[in-house]
Amino acid sequence: MTLDxxxxxxxxxxxxxxxxxxxxxxxxxxxxxxxxxxxxPQLFGLVMVMFAVAxxxxxxxxxxxxxxxxxxxxFTVPVAAHMIGRAGYRTKHLRRSMLYRDELDxxxxxxxxxxxxxREAAEREQAAQAARDKDQETADQSxxxxxxxxxxxxxxxxxxxxx
Amino acid sequence: MNGQQGIPLVSVDDxxxxxxxxxxxxxxxxxxxxxxxxxVRGPSILDRMIATDAFLATIMCGLGGVAAFSAxxxxxxxxxxxxxxxxxGAVGVSRYVSRADLRTTSRFRRMERGQGSGTIGTADGYExxxxxxxxxxxxxxxxxxxxxxxxxxxxxxxxxSSMRVNADPxxxxxxxxxxxxxxxxxxxxxxxxxxxxxxxxxxxxxxxETRGGQS
Numbered sequence: 001m002t003l004d005x006x007x008x009x010x011x012x013x014x015x016x017x018x019x020x021x022x023x024x025x026x027x028x029x030x031x032x033x034x035x036x037x038x039x040x041p042q043l044f045g046l047v048m049v050m051f052a053v054a055x056x057x058x059x060x061x062x063x064x065x066x067x068x069x070x071x072x073x074x075f076t077v078p079v080a081a082h083m084i085g086r087a088g089y090r091t092k093h094l095r096r097s098m099l100y101r102d103e104l105d106x107x108x109x110x111x112x113x114x115x116x117x118x119r120e121a122a123e124r125e126q127a128a129q130a131a132r133d134k135d136q137e138t139a140d141q142s143x144x145x146x147x148x149x150x151x152x153x154x155x156x157x158x159x160x161x162x163x
Numbered sequence: 164m165n166g167q168q169g170i171p172l173v174s175v176d177d178x179x180x181x182x183x184x185x186x187x188x189x190x191x192x193x194x195x196x197x198x199x200x201x202x203v204r205g206p207s208i209l210d211r212m213i214a215t216d217a218f219l220a221t222i223m224c225g226l227g228g229v230a231a232f233s234a235x236x237x238x239x240x241x242x243x244x245x246x247x248x249x250x251x252g253a254v255g256v257s258r259y260v261s262r263a264d265l266r267t268t269s270r271f272r273r274m275e276r277g278q279g280s281g282t283i284g285t286a287d288g289y290e291x292x293x294x295x296x297x298x299x300x301x302x303x304x305x306x307x308x309x310x311x312x313x314x315x316x317x318x319x320x321x322x323x324s325s326m327r328v329n330a331d332p333x334x335x336x337x338x339x340x341x342x343x344x345x346x347x348x349x350x351x352x353x354x355x356x357x358x359x360x361x362x363x364x365x366x367x368x369x370x371x372e373t374r375g376g377q378s
Contacts, residue, residue: 008183011228015190018221022197025214026204034201034210038217041224049227056231065239066227073246080216080253087257088209 007052
């Protein structure tokens, strides 16, 4: 009798968590807060239901099956939440005025600054290389044919214009 | 055969137990209906995916409750399959979501009113973050005037910070520094050639042209 009452309380708790998740996903204004609300019954509610089932069916077979389900959720729920949050950030599905601070913004700015620095360095090196080639060519054939002079800088300019 | 493995917690002749079980089932049903409301309304596909996750989790909890109340064990494989489907769906949708899926519901409403074609994924359907901010500002004006004023003063800042996330890297390089002029000045070899050799003035001109096209 006591076990019945305890398992009923567990199942009722899972039901209330599910209801809270649904209400939160309707009432909350933002993607991230909706994610926060709706991820509650996915693990905690399932664990409560598993306890209720284990109290009710006291055999090892169903309990291990239930344990497999809970472990699967335990591994996949963070991955799915991470993917959804990442996609939401990249496609700007979030309200920036609702964030207290955006820690990813600093990282994005830093990465972009690093990219810019790398590109500048590559451009500088490329220009120096082009100048060196041109210098060598003029040293090799001073006053050579104009067509050869024309074609060589073109070859070196091609990667620049392509970008 | 329904995999009965023990004494069921609730039977039909048990009045109070049946009442409690029905009450819990009603709570699960309400949760499912409210999650479906968010699936239908949700402005973007990611909201729908989150609500679908909540929906599937509620279904799983409900199936576990049925299994506990009636002591049957043939519902556990169903729960496993449901959880797998939820994971695969969430990962697939978030993998292939694009900016064209932003606020599809409002686009359909505009299409109902006859403004806009409602096509998804075209340049017509693309909505930059400025209208997003305008909608938010409108909401804030209706709810909280002080916050609206704060947002208006910080509006451009918000907008640029949100624009920077998906901006083209080449655009960012323009905004940050002036690599072209600095490069030409800092390159003494090129200047020396340009001064000495009359033939390479043509090449220098072309160089300027490409750099101008780039910047």
